[in-house]
Amino acid sequence: MALTIGMVLLAKAIQDLPIGTAYAVWTGTGAVRTASLGIIVFDEPATSARLLFISVIIFGIVGLHLVSGEH
Secondary structure, three states, rough: HHHHHHHHHHHOOOOOOOOOHHHHHHHHHHHHHHHHHHHHHOOOOOOOOHHHHHHHHHHHHHHHHHHHOOO
């Protein structure tokens, strides 16, 4: 179900954003959600390195949005 919703939202996003930006945001947010779920639900370690790299992904997503001209 979540995959279907994600694909529909990706299809909607590519109507307004370049495909590369939309796909990078789609996969990046999925990676952040998955890593966060692992920390919260499955008690995976929340090391400073892991949190740093999750933050890098988030900053990358925001940066892509800012330079796409659609903000």
